[in-house]
Amino acid sequence: MDKLLDVENVSISFIQYTQGLNQRDLKVITDLTLDISEGEILAVLGSSGSGKSLLAHAIFGILPENANLNGKIKYKGKELSQQDKEEIRGKDIVLVPQSVNFLDPLMKISDQAIGHTESDEEKKAKKTKQREIFEHYNLGPEVDDMYPFQLSGGMARRVLVSTALLSDPKLVVADEPTPGLDEKTVQETLNHFKHMKEDGIGVLLITHDIHAALEVADRIGIFYSGYVIEIALKEDFTGT
Amino acid sequence: MLKNEKLLKFLGKKIVRFIILLIFVILLSFILIDMSPINPVKTYIANLGVVSPEKIAILESYWGVNEPITTKMFNWLANIIHLDFGTSLIYRAPVLDVIKEKFVASLVLMLSSWIFSGVIGFLLGVIAGFKKDTIIDKAIKVYCYILQSAPTFWIALLFLMVFSVYLGWFPTGLGVPVGTLSENVSFWDWLHRLILPMITLSVVGIASITLFTRDKLIDVMNSDYFLFAKARGESGWNLIVRHGIRNVLLPAITLQFLGFSELFGGAVLVEQIFTYPGIGQAAVSAGLRSDVPLLLGIVIFSAIFVYCGNLIADVLYNFVDPRIREGEEDGG
Incomplete structure (x- = not known):
């Protein structure tokens, strides 16, 4: 299987003012290396607030301005510059965000899923595609005209997942997709990722939910205080 | 339908508040003007040249200058309800x-x-x-x-x-x-x-x-x-x-x-x-x-x-x- 994403020796730090004008480099991620292949689910497991999300943001080139990124992020063997990231994000690589807060509160769901279009034909084509995928995820036509605050927890999750699949991505980065959901919805969400895997999509699952990680991931990386301590096969965790 | 009902209820509340506000604005401005040294009779006679003290007394009683503030205010309010705001002294028009x-x-x-x-x-x-x-x-x-x-x-x-x-x-x-x-x-x-x-x-x-x-x-x-x-x-x-x-x-x-x-x-x-x-x-x-x-x-x-x-x-x-x-x- 081909490698999709290589993250090599990535460090992310912030410049922080301590006393007066003294600056300090606050390292959030240190020397992180991982890789994902087609049809593979890699879980990065770490506690909340440990900076896992920044890894996702670094891949998409949406880190805050005061963040420093060192190291290489390669997609299909090619190192990505900021421009490359802007080019492929939303197309080859897509993000499944944490919560419904990541949707524009004043825009209807289908408009957001489709995104900006240049022409009417493009819009129509995308609209048809969006309807198809939404239907697949059990989201009726009424969802198209809803606003984010009207979605239930499970619906919001399905909307976020289907929004990601609209552009036929090669790689899905899911940032904490399961917290705050009931058992059934968690299961449903994890099944979505399994289906993606079967379709040959690579999934980077960033989570603090060890059960979720054990259930779907092929390999699991343990992330602790800025370091990835070890990446191991799922089997190594269960002892079978 | 329900939305309109809500809007009506909201507007109703606002109108009640508005009336209360108006009453306070009227009370306050009336009291302030009454306490101030403004004297409408002086303004009126300033345009008339020499005026005898008797004439001033007549004008004062016509405008109710020496009446208590409550009487003045009630007279004025009664007129306002009929949309009669009186006559402007400097423009000589309603x-x-x-x-x-x-x-x-x-x-x-x-x-x-x-x-x-x-x-x-x-x-x-x-x-x-x-x-x-x-x-x-x-x-x-x-x-x-x-x-x-x-x-x-x-x-x-x-x-x-x-x-x-x-x-x-x-x-x-x-x-x-x-x-x-x-x-x-x-x-x-x-x-x-x-x-x-x-x-x-x-x-x-x-x-x-x-x-x-x-x-x-x-x-x-x-x-x-x-x-x-x-x-x-x-x-x-x-x-x-x-x-x-x-x-x-x-x-x-x-x-x-x-x-x-x-x-x-x-x-x-x-x-x-x-x-x-x-x-x-x-x-x-x-x-x-x-x-x-x-x-x-x-x-x-x-x-x-x-x-x-x-x-x-x-x-x-x-x-x-x-x-x-x-x-x-x-x-x-």
């Missing part, structure tokens, strides 16, 4: 007619500058927010800080000096050219005289709306949904239009409506300096020349005006935002 005429002139001035400042301020704010921390942003910010800290009358004087006196582009004042009857004033004459006061008044209003819009846009640009839109491949100006302006517009319009009171205060000063015959100037001369009925009338109408602005802002905030609008439908 107060309602004077206010109508002056208010129309002022409304044109205030609304045009209100729209102008809203549009320009919003655009500047969006540009400054979009180009945050660049030289453009800094220039706009400096411009706003200067305007924000400069008093209205000073800017008005400055404009008058530069554009009317040195450059001679606009007349220095008055609503009509000297020596022309008001019926004969052409539309262009009138517009020509409106431009400078209008620009002065809007320039003052631009600063607050620009700074507000800039701040709001920067908030939106740091929000999760903006980040996600970026991650989905949207970028640049499109991103600002699709997600930024959509989320900034409503609060900005609300702020602009809340600015009605400042607009009114600004108009008083600007009209005074440009001798523009509007409600602000009428208020100042009514105050300076002891025209009690006119002054009270203006107080009431300006309270109504400002209240309407705030009411529109409230309605916008509560019923236009889909989060609240649709939410209520569902909740029903």
Whole structure:
């Protein structure tokens, strides 16, 4: 299987003012290396607030301005510059965000899923595609005209997942997709990722939910205080 | 249907509050004027030349000067309920007619500058927010800080000096050219005289709306949904239009409506300096020349005006935002 994403020796730090004008480099991620292949689910497991999300943001080139990124992020063997990231994000690589807060509160769901279009034909084509995928995820036509605050927890999750699949991505980065959901919805969400895997999509699952990680991931990386301590096969965790 | 019911209930509540507010405004202004050294009889006789003490006594009893304040107030209130605001002493015409005429002139001035400042301020704010921390942003910010800290009358004087006196582009004042009857004033004459006061008044209003819009846009640009839109491949100006302006517009319009009171205060000063015959100037001369009925009338109408602005802002905030609008439908 081909490698999709290589993250090599990535460090992310912030410049922080301590006393007066003294600056300090606050390292959030240190020397992180991982890789994902087609049809593979890699879980990065770490506690909340440990900076896992920044890894996702670094891949998409949406880190805050005061963040420093060192190291290489390669997609299909090619190192990505900021421009490359802007080019492929939303197309080859897509993000499944944490919560419904990541949707524009004043825009209807289908408009957001489709995104900006240049022409009417493009819009129509995308609209048809969006309807198809939404239907697949059990989201009726009424969802198209809803606003984010009207979605239930499970619906919001399905909307976020289907929004990601609209552009036929090669790689899905899911940032904490399961917290705050009931058992059934968690299961449903994890099944979505399994289906993606079967379709040959690579999934980077960033989570603090060890059960979720054990259930779907092929390999699991343990992330602790800025370091990835070890990446191991799922089997190594269960002892079978 | 339910939505309309909610709106009606909301408006009903607002109207009750409005009536309470009006009662307090009337009480307070009446008491203040009664305590002040303003004497309508003196104003009246000032125009008549020599008047005997007997005549003054008759006038005083006619106007009820020496009656207790409660009697005075009840008489006045009873008249107001019949929409009789009395006769203006300086214009020698019914107060309602004077206010109508002056208010129309002022409304044109205030609304045009209100729209102008809203549009320009919003655009500047969006540009400054979009180009945050660049030289453009800094220039706009400096411009706003200067305007924000400069008093209205000073800017008005400055404009008058530069554009009317040195450059001679606009007349220095008055609503009509000297020596022309008001019926004969052409539309262009009138517009020509409106431009400078209008620009002065809007320039003052631009600063607050620009700074507000800039701040709001920067908030939106740091929000999760903006980040996600970026991650989905949207970028640049499109991103600002699709997600930024959509989320900034409503609060900005609300702020602009809340600015009605400042607009009114600004108009008083600007009209005074440009001798523009509007409600602000009428208020100042009514105050300076002891025209009690006119002054009270203006107080009431300006309270109504400002209240309407705030009411529109409230309605916008509560019923236009889909989060609240649709939410209520569902909740029903």
